[in-house]
Amino acid sequence: xxxxxxGFVSQIMPTLLRGLLVTFEATLxxxxxxxxxxxxxxxxxxxxxxxxxxxxxxxxxxxxxxxLLVQLYFLFFVLPDFGIRLSSLTAGVIGLGVHxxxxxxxxxxxxxxGVPRAQxxxxxxxxxxxxxxxxxxxxxxxxxxxxxxxxxxxISMFKETPLLLAIGVIDLVGAAKEAGAxxxxxxxxxxxxxxxxxLLSYPAAVLVRRLERRVxx
Amino acid sequence: xxxxxxxxxxxKVVKRFGDNVVLRELDFQxxxxxxxxxxxxxxxxxxxxxxxLMGLERVNGGTIQVGDEYxxxxxxxxxxxxADERHLRKVxxxxxxxxxxxxxxxxxxxxxxLTEAPISVLGQPREQAEARAxxxxxxxxxxxxxxxxxxxxxxxxxxxxxIARALAMQPDVLLLDEVTSAxxxxxxxxxxxxxxxxxxxxxxxxxxxxxxMKFARDISDRVLMFDGGKIIEDAPxxxxxxxxxxxxTRDFLQSVIET
Amino acid sequence: xFDNFELFLTTLLRGAPLTVAATGGGIVLxxxxxxxxxxxxxSRSRWVRFLARVYVEGWRGTSEVVQLxxxxxxxxxxxxxxxxxxxxxxxxxxxxxxAYGAEIVRGAVNAVPRAQHEGAIALNLGPxxxxxxxxxxxxxxxxxxxxxxxxxxxxxxxxxxxxxxxxxxxNQGVQVLVPNYxxxxxxxxxxxxxxxxxxxxxxxxxxxxxxxxxxxxAGRPATARARVTxxxxx
Numbered sequence: 001x002x003x004x005x006x007g008f009v010s011q012i013m014p015t016l017l018r019g020l021l022v023t024f025e026a027t028l029x030x031x032x033x034x035x036x037x038x039x040x041x042x043x044x045x046x047x048x049x050x051x052x053x054x055x056x057x058x059x060x061x062x063x064x065x066x067x068l069l070v071q072l073y074f075l076f077f078v079l080p081d082f083g084i085r086l087s088s089l090t091a092g093v094i095g096l097g098v099h100x101x102x103x104x105x106x107x108x109x110x111x112x113x114g115v116p117r118a119q120x121x122x123x124x125x126x127x128x129x130x131x132x133x134x135x136x137x138x139x140x141x142x143x144x145x146x147x148x149x150x151x152x153x154x155i156s157m158f159k160e161t162p163l164l165l166a167i168g169v170i171d172l173v174g175a176a177k178e179a180g181a182x183x184x185x186x187x188x189x190x191x192x193x194x195x196x197x198x199l200l201s202y203p204a205a206v207l208v209r210r211l212e213r214r215v216x217x
Numbered sequence: 218x219x220x221x222x223x224x225x226x227x228x229k230v231v232k233r234f235g236d237n238v239v240l241r242e243l244d245f246q247x248x249x250x251x252x253x254x255x256x257x258x259x260x261x262x263x264x265x266x267x268x269x270l271m272g273l274e275r276v277n278g279g280t281i282q283v284g285d286e287y288x289x290x291x292x293x294x295x296x297x298x299x300a301d302e303r304h305l306r307k308v309x310x311x312x313x314x315x316x317x318x319x320x321x322x323x324x325x326x327x328x329x330x331l332t333e334a335p336i337s338v339l340g341q342p343r344e345q346a347e348a349r350a351x352x353x354x355x356x357x358x359x360x361x362x363x364x365x366x367x368x369x370x371x372x373x374x375x376x377x378x379x380i381a382r383a384l385a386m387q388p389d390v391l392l393l394d395e396v397t398s399a400x401x402x403x404x405x406x407x408x409x410x411x412x413x414x415x416x417x418x419x420x421x422x423x424x425x426x427x428x429x430m431k432f433a434r435d436i437s438d439r440v441l442m443f444d445g446g447k448i449i450e451d452a453p454x455x456x457x458x459x460x461x462x463x464x465x466t467r468d469f470l471q472s473v474i475e476t
Numbered sequence: 477x478f479d480n481f482e483l484f485l486t487t488l489l490r491g492a493p494l495t496v497a498a499t500g501g502g503i504v505l506x507x508x509x510x511x512x513x514x515x516x517x518x519s520r521s522r523w524v525r526f527l528a529r530v531y532v533e534g535w536r537g538t539s540e541v542v543q544l545x546x547x548x549x550x551x552x553x554x555x556x557x558x559x560x561x562x563x564x565x566x567x568x569x570x571x572x573x574x575a576y577g578a579e580i581v582r583g584a585v586n587a588v589p590r591a592q593h594e595g596a597i598a599l600n601l602g603p604x605x606x607x608x609x610x611x612x613x614x615x616x617x618x619x620x621x622x623x624x625x626x627x628x629x630x631x632x633x634x635x636x637x638x639x640x641x642x643x644x645x646x647n648q649g650v651q652v653l654v655p656n657y658x659x660x661x662x663x664x665x666x667x668x669x670x671x672x673x674x675x676x677x678x679x680x681x682x683x684x685x686x687x688x689x690x691x692x693x694a695g696r697p698a699t700a701r702a703r704v705t706x707x708x709x710x
Contacts, residue, residue: 062669062673064628065628065632065672065673065676065677066632066669066672066673066676067631067632067633067634067635067646067672068632069632069635069636069638069646070635070646070649070665070668070669070672071669073646073649073650073654073665074661074665074669077650077654077661077665078661078662078665081659081660081661081662159538159539159540160539160540160541161539162539162541162542163541163636165541166639173539173541173542173545176542176545177545180549185553186545186549186550186553187550187553187554190542190545190546190549190550191546191550193539193542194538194539194542194543194546197537197538197539197542198534198537198538201537201538202533202537205533205536205537271594271597271598272597273594273597273598302603306600306602309597309598309600310600312598313598313599314598316591316594316595316598318591320591320592320594320595320598321595322592322595322596322609322610322614322695323614323694323695323696324610324613324614324693324694324695325609325695333599333601333609334599334600334601337601337605337609338599338600338601338602338605366695367695368695368696382599383598383599386599386600
C-alpha cells in the first residue's frame with residue numbers, strides 16, 4: 001500500500017466534488033443563519049432588559065465554551081426524543097448557524113460599540129431621528145468594521161463543516177472517507193480533501209486580510 | 218585635523234526618508250572630550266545625526282567614522298562596504314545614547330536596567346556591574362531607587378536612570394536626544410544638573426540635541442546651527458547666542474526664547 | 477429524567493482523563509510551536525520566514541478534521557506505522573493550534589514599542605538578547621488573552637478525537653451511553669456540555685493567574701480587562 005495512484009484520483013474526484021457541493025451548501029446556509037441569529041442575539045443584549053441580556057450572555061458563553069461536535073450530536077440525538085426529526089444536513093446547518101451566531105453576535109456588538117460615543121451625541125445635537133441616526137451615522141461606520149470579522153467566521157465555518165460527517169452528512173470529507181474505506185486507500189482522498197480546503201480557504205483568507213487592512217483594523 | 222584627534226567624523230553624509238532629504242552631504246567633526254550641541258528648527262535633521270551614530274538608521278551616502286573606525290562601513294580588502302550587524306555592534310560599543318522618552322525597560326528594575334548590558338554585552342562579573350551601577354545611581358541622586366520599577370518613578374527620575382544606564386556602558390561618546398523635552402520644567406532642571414555634572418567631571422564626548430538654550434550655553438564648547446539638512450553656523454556658544462552671524466540663526470533663537 | 481444521572485456522570489467522567497490529557501498535551505505542543513513559528517516569522521532570514529509562513533498558512537488553511545484523518549489514516553499507509561490514537565490527536569491539536577498561536581506571538585512581539593528595540597540597540601544588546609531579555613518579557617502579557625481563547629478552542633477540538641476511537645468524554649457519551657439509554661439523550665448531553673464548560677472555565681481561571689504574573693514580568697500594573705471574548709482572527 002501507499003504511493004500515489006492517479007487512476008484512483010480520477011476515479012474518486014467526482015465523488016469528492018459532489019461532497020464539496022454539500023460542504024458549500026452547509027457553509028452558505030449556516031452563514032445566513034449565523035449572520036441573522038447573531039444580529040438578533042446582539043440586539044437582544046442591547047435591548048436594555050436586564051434579564052434578557054443576562055440570559056443571552058449566558059447562552060452565548062455556554063455555546064462558545066462547548067464543542068460544536070457535541071452540539072451537533074445534541075441536535076441529532078436529543079431533538080427526536082421530543083418528536084422533532086431533522087435531516088442530517090438540517091441539523092448540521094442549525095448546529096453551525098447557532099454556534100457561529102454566538103461569535104457573530106460579539107462581532108456586531110464590537111462593531112456598534114466601536115463607533116465613538118461622540119457620534120451618537122453629534123447626531124442627537126443635530127436632532128436626527130433615531131432611525132436616521134442608525135441608517136445614516138452608526139451603521140455606515142459599523143458595517144465596514146464588521147465585514148472582515150464576519151468573513152473570517154465564514155472561512156472557519158467552511159473548515160468546520162466536516163464535523164457534520166459525524167451525524168451522517170456526506171460532505172467533502174465524508175465523501176473522502178467513504179471513497180477511502182471502499183478501496184482501503186486513504187492517502188489520495190484525504191490529501192485531496194486537504195488540498196481542496198487549502199485551495200479555497202487560503203485565497204479567501206488573503207482577501208479578508210486585504211479587506212481588514214483597507215478598513216484599517 | 219589629524220585622525221587621532223577626531224572622535225566623530227561625518228563625511229558627505231546623505232540621509233533620505235523616501236523623497237524627503239534630511240541630510241545633504243553633511244560634513245562635521247567632533248574632537249575627543251568635546252561638548253557639541255546641535256540646535257535648529259524641528260525636522261532639520263539633528264536627531265537623525267544621533268540616530269545614525271547609534272546605528273538606528275543607515276546612511277544613504279557618505280561615511281561616518283568613530284575614532285579611527287568606520288561606523289557606516291567596514292573595510293573589506295581595500296574597499297569600503299556597508300557595515301554588517303557584527304561590525305556595527307563592535308563600533309557601537311563606544312557610543313551611548315539617552316532618548317527623549319527614556320526607553321527604560323519596564324520588565325527590569327532600576328538596578329537590572331543598569332547591569333543587564335554591562336554583564337551580557339561587556340561580560341562584566343555581576344558584582345562589578347552592580348557596584349558600578351550603585352556608584353552611577355548615587356551620582357544621579359537615585360541611590361535609594363535601586364530596586365524600584367521604572368513605572369514607579371517620575372519622568373525626571375526615569376531620565377536620570379537612563380543617563381546612568383548609558384554611562385554604565387563606559388561610552389566614549391554620549392548622545393543626548395532632547396532628553397528634557399518630555400519633562401515638566403521643574404523635573405527637567407534636575408536632569409540638566411546631572412548632565413552639567415557629567416560634562417564637568419568626565420572626559421566623555423557629548424553630542425547633544427536640545428531646546429534648553431541656557432543649558433546648551435553652559436556646557437557646550439561648540440554650538441552647531443542646523444537648517445535644511447546643513448550646518449549653517451558653527452561657533453562657540455557665547456558667539457552664537459550673543460552675536461549670531463546668520464539671519465536664520467537669529468530668527469530661530471528669537472522663536473525659541475519667545476515660546 | 478435524572479434516574480441515571482449518577483451512572484451517566486461516572487461514565488462520562490471516565491472519559492475526562494483522556495480529554496484532559498489530549499488538551500494538556502495539545503496545549504504544551506501549541507505553546508512550543510507558537511513560539512518557534514512565531515519568532516521564525518520575524519527572522520531576518522527570508523527562508524526561515526518562508527518556511528514558517530508555509531507551516532502557518534498550511535495548517536490554518538485546511539480543516540482540522542481532515543488533518544486528523546490524514547495523520548491517523550493516511551500517514552500510516554505512507555510511513556508504515558500507526559500512531560496511537562491519543563498521540564495522533566495531540567499531534568494534530570498542537571500542529572493546528574500552534575499555527576494560530578504563531579500569529580499571536582508574532583503580533584505581540586510587533587506590539588512592543590519600537591522605542592524598546594532602540595533602547596536595547598543603544599545598549600549594544602545583540603538580536604537574540606534583545607528578543608529574550610527586553611522584548612519577550614513585555615510581549616507575554618499581550619499574548620495571554622488570545623492564548624486563553626486559543627486553548628478553549630483546543631479543548632473544544634479535543635472532542636474530535638472521539639472520531640478516531642479515543643475514549644474521551646464525547647466518545648463515552650455518544651458511543652457508550654446514547655445507544656444504550658434511548659430517550660435519555662437530553663440528560664446525557666447536558667452533563668457532557670457542562671463538563672466541557674467546567675473545563676473551559678478552569679482554563680480561563682488559570683490564564684487569569686498567568687496574566688497577572690505576565691503583567692508583573694512586563695513591569696506594568698495589571699489592567700482590568702473585559703471578559704476575554706476576542707475573536708481568533710482566522
